[in-house]
Amino acid sequence: MNYIQRRTSTFKKVNLALFAGGFSTFAILWGTQPLLPEISREFQVSPAASSLTVSSTTIALAISMLIAGSLSEVFGRKPVMTLSLALSSILSILTSFTPNFHLLLAGRILEGIALAGLPAVAMAYLGEEIEPQSLGMAMGLYISGNSIGGMSGRIISGVLTDYMNWHAALMGIGLISLLSSFIFWLLLPPSSHFESQKFEMKQLVSSLFSQFKEPGLIYLLIIGFLLSSSFVSLYNYIGFQLIEPPYNLSQTLVGFIFIVYMVGTFSSTWMGMLADKHGKRKILQFSLFILLIGGSITLDTNIWLKILGIAIFTYGFFAGHSIASSWVGKVATHDKAQAASLYLFFYYAGSSVGGTVSGTLYSNFGWSGVVSMIAILTIISIAVSIRLAMIATSRSKFSSPLNNIKKTL
Numbered sequence: 001m002n003y004i005q006r007r008t009s010t011f012k013k014v015n016l017a018l019f020a021g022g023f024s025t026f027a028i029l030w031g032t033q034p035l036l037p038e039i040s041r042e043f044q045v046s047p048a049a050s051s052l053t054v055s056s057t058t059i060a061l062a063i064s065m066l067i068a069g070s071l072s073e074v075f076g077r078k079p080v081m082t083l084s085l086a087l088s089s090i091l092s093i094l095t096s097f098t099p100n101f102h103l104l105l106a107g108r109i110l111e112g113i114a115l116a117g118l119p120a121v122a123m124a125y126l127g128e129e130i131e132p133q134s135l136g137m138a139m140g141l142y143i144s145g146n147s148i149g150g151m152s153g154r155i156i157s158g159v160l161t162d163y164m165n166w167h168a169a170l171m172g173i174g175l176i177s178l179l180s181s182f183i184f185w186l187l188l189p190p191s192s193h194f195e196s197q198k199f200e201m202k203q204l205v206s207s208l209f210s211q212f213k214e215p216g217l218i219y220l221l222i223i224g225f226l227l228s229s230s231f232v233s234l235y236n237y238i239g240f241q242l243i244e245p246p247y248n249l250s251q252t253l254v255g256f257i258f259i260v261y262m263v264g265t266f267s268s269t270w271m272g273m274l275a276d277k278h279g280k281r282k283i284l285q286f287s288l289f290i291l292l293i294g295g296s297i298t299l300d301t302n303i304w305l306k307i308l309g310i311a312i313f314t315y316g317f318f319a320g321h322s323i324a325s326s327w328v329g330k331v332a333t334h335d336k337a338q339a340a341s342l343y344l345f346f347y348y349a350g351s352s353v354g355g356t357v358s359g360t361l362y363s364n365f366g367w368s369g370v371v372s373m374i375a376i377l378t379i380i381s382i383a384v385s386i387r388l389a390m391i392a393t394s395r396s397k398f399s400s401p402l403n404n405i406k407k408t409l
Contacts, residue, residue, distance in 0.1 A: 002192070003129065003130060003131040003132075003193075004129050004130050004131065004189075005131050005134065006131070006134040006137065010189060011130070011134070011138075013187045013188070013189060014126075014129065014130070014138070014187075014188065014189060015138060015141045015142070016183075016187055017183065017184045017186075017187035017188035018122055018125075018126070018141070018142045018145060018184070018188070019141060019142065019144065019145030019148075020145065020180040020181075020183040020184045020187070021081060021085055021118045021122065021145070021180070021181075021184040021188075022118070022119075022122070022142055022143070022144075022145030022146040022148075022149055023145045023146075023148055023149035023152065023177075023180050024085050024088070024089060024118075024149060024176075024177035024180035024181055024184070025084075025085070025088070025115055025118045025119060025146070025149060025177075026145075026146045026147075026149035026150040026153065027149040027150065027152055027153030027156070027173050027176065027177055027180075028088050028089070028092045028111060028115060028153065028173060028174070028177055029057060029058070029061070029111075029112075029115060029150070029153075030054070030149075030150045030153050030154060030235075031092070031153040031154070031156075031157050031169065031170060031173045032053040032054055032057075032108065032157070032166075032170070033054055033154055033157075033235055033236060033239070034154045034155075034157050034158045034161075034239050034251065034254055034255045034258065035053075035157050035158075035161055035166045035169065035251075036050045036051060036053070036054070036236065036239060036240070037050075037239055037240055037243050037251075038161055038166055038251065039053060039101070039104075039166065042166075043100070043101040043104075045101060046359075046363065047237065047240055047359050047362060047363060048356060048359030048360055048362075048363060051236050051237075051355050051356060051359045052105060052356070053104060053105060053108050054108075054232070054236060054351075054355055055351070055352040055355045055356050056105050056108050056109050056112065056352075057108040057109065057111055057112035057115070058112060058232075058348040058349075058351045058352045058355070059112070059348065059349065059352035060108075060109045060110075060111075060112025060113050060116075061112040061113070061115050061116050061119070061348050062344070062345045062346075062347070062348035062349045062352065063345070064112065064113045064115075064116035064120075065116040065119060065120035065341040065344050065345050065348070066120075066338075066341055066342065066345050067116070068080060068084065068116040068117045068120040068121065068341060069120040069121060069124070069338045069340060069341025069342075070338060070341070072117075072120065072121040072124065073338065076190075076191060077121050077124065077125040077128075077191045078125075078188055078190055078191060080117045080120075080121050081117050081118045081121050081122065081125070081184070081188075082181070082184065082185045082188075083117060084114060084115060084116060084117020084118050085117070085118055085177070085180070085181035085184055085185075086178070086181050086185075087114040088111055088114040088115045088177065089174050089175075089177040089178040089180075089181050090174070090178070091107065091110050091111045091114055091174075092111060092170055092171075092173055092174030092177060093170075093171055093174035093175065093178075094107065094174075095107035095108065095110075095111060095170055095174075096167045096168070096169075096170035096171035096174065097167065119344050120340065120341040120344060121340070121341075122142055122340075123139065123142075123325055123326075123328065123340035123343075123344075124339075124340045125191065126138050126139055126142065127330075127340075128191065128192075128193045129189075129191065129192060129193060133276065134276075135276075135326055136272040136273055136275050136276035136322075136323075136326050137269060137272055137273050137276065139268075139272055139322055139325055139326040140268040140269035140270070140271070140272030140273065140322045140326075141268075141269055143264075143268040143269075143272075143318060143321060143322045143325065144264070144265040144266075144268045144269050144318075146268075147261045147262075147264035147265045147268060147314075147318055148261065148262075148265055150258070150261055151258045151259060151260075151261030151262065151264075152176075153173055154255055154258035154261075155255045155256055155258055155259065156169065156172055156173055156176070156255075157169040157170075157173065157255060158251045158252050158253075158254055158255015158256065158258075159251075159252050159255055160172050161251050161255075162250055162251045162252040162255075163252075214331060216331040216388060217328065217331045217339060217342075217343075219384050219385075219387060219388040220324050220327055220328055220331065220343060220388070221342065221343055221346040222346070222381075222384050223284075223320070223324050223381050223384055223385060223388075224321070224324055224343050224344070224346045224347040224350065225346040225347065225349060225350035226350060226377045226378070226380055226381040226384070227291075227317060227320055227321055227324070227347070227350070227381060228321075228347045228348065228349075228350035228351040228354065229350040229351065229353060229354025229355075229357075229358075229373075229377050230291065230295070230317070230354065230373075230374040230377045230378055230381075231317045231351070232350075232351040232354050232355040232358075233354045233355060233357075233358035233370050233373055233374055234295065234298070234310070234313060234370065234371075234374060235258075236355050236358065236359065237358060237359065237362045237367070237370055238257070238298075238310065239254045239257075240362065241366075241367050242254050242257065246301070247303060257307060257310065260307065260310050260311040260314050261314060263311050263312075263314050263315045263318075264314045264315065264317065264318030265318075266315075267287075267314075267315040267316070267318045267319040267322075268318040268319060268321070268322035269322075270319075271283055271287060271318075271319035271322060271323065272319075272322045272323060272326060275322075275323045275326070280323050280326070280327050281385070281388070281389045283319070283323055284320055284323045284324065284327075284385050285382060285385050285386070285389075287316045287317075287319035287320035287323065288316065288320055288378055288381050288382045288385060289316070289382070290312060290313075290315055290316030290319065291312075291313055291315075291316030291317050291320060291378055292316070292374075292375060292378040292379070292382075293312060293316075294309050294310065294311070294312030294313030294314070294315065294316055295309065295313045295371055295374040295375060295378065296309070296371065296375065297309025297312060297313075298310055298313065298367070298371060299367070299368060299371050320381075321347075324343070325340075325343065328340055328343045354373075354377070357373070358370050358373050361373055
């Protein structure tokens with residue numbers, strides 16, 4: 001079978017297309033995050049309640065990805081991803097007109113459902129089409145598009161809200177995402193190794209639950225849940241702290257804090273390449289330690305040290321997420337799109353649960369409560385990654401599911 005190789009024009013088109021798709025998806029997904037203080041003020045709701053504009057979208061996304069991944073096994077990878085991008089962009093534009101908090105939440109839930117197609121399928125597409133020795137790099141480039149999209153969505157939202165209002169912010173994100181969707185459709189090559197299945201609900205459900213028989217995948221699901229919980233906890237509430245004394249930053253300046261996402265763009269690609277070379281286990285654990293150190297630094301009240309801590313935290317997060325994402329495709333023994341969507345279900349479920357729970361901690365204990373939660377979750381993630389390595393090295397080499405883990409170390 002001929003796979004797409006690095007340094008070819010097709011490889012560049014695939015990565016540019018998925019970069020654009022990831023940009024669109026995550027600009028929409030996280031576009032309301034820097035607006036949480038403004039939403040809380042305008043609609044007279046608590047910080048935890050305002051965070052539902054993020055959490056409701058991510059939980060809808062998480063649930064819908066289980067369906068989207070299965071649908072792509074029937075209708076194909078590119079059609080599902082293209083439809084997802086177009087619908088979510090249009091919904092973002094429509095959501096900008098919502099006049100009250102409940103309609104805003106309803107619109108964000110619909111966006112989460114529409115957004116599911118790309119993240120549920122992109123990893124499976126790359127796993128099927130890219131040569132194995134270049135998969136880590138390709139996955140890292142895709143996730144770098146996610147990081148730039150998330151960063152840009154936050155910055156655009158912050159600036160447009162300061163100079164206009166949050167309605168204009170969501171409108172701007174929707175229009176930019178619509179353009180990115182067109183670029184994706186134009187550049188992404190159709191699947192070459194995809195084999196369509198008949199739509200049989202019983203078989204799809206059975207296949208989905210059979211993924212839990214793979215112990216290595218279970219541990220990756222836990223890591224994804226904990227990583228996302230930590231990440232969203234930090235970024236949901238850092239804005240609340242920075243607009244208050246002694247910082248008193250504007251929405252525009254708070255939005256530009258998210259420029260530290262650029263380190264995530266670098267780390268996801270660079271650490272993915274290191275994982276291809278030195279083994280996913282070692283680099284994943286190193287990434288988690290980096291995340292833990294960065295989160296701890298944000299406890300310092302000095303604004304520059306706080307920003308440095310956010311940058312280090314972001315570096316570790318995107319590196320860890322990139323490695324865990326690429327590992328899923330190797331561990332899964334069948335229906336890789338389902339396995340990928342299952343990982344992302346846990347990932348976004350983690351962001352929904354963590355984002356809401358940390359809001360309660362912030363209201364009661366301030367920033368130290370949020371950082372304490374992040375530290376606990378990260379330590380658990382490190383312990384789980386060690387357990388994953390133990391399974392990979394201790395089981396018999398004749399056990400075919402575990403062989404998939406060993407081959408990735």
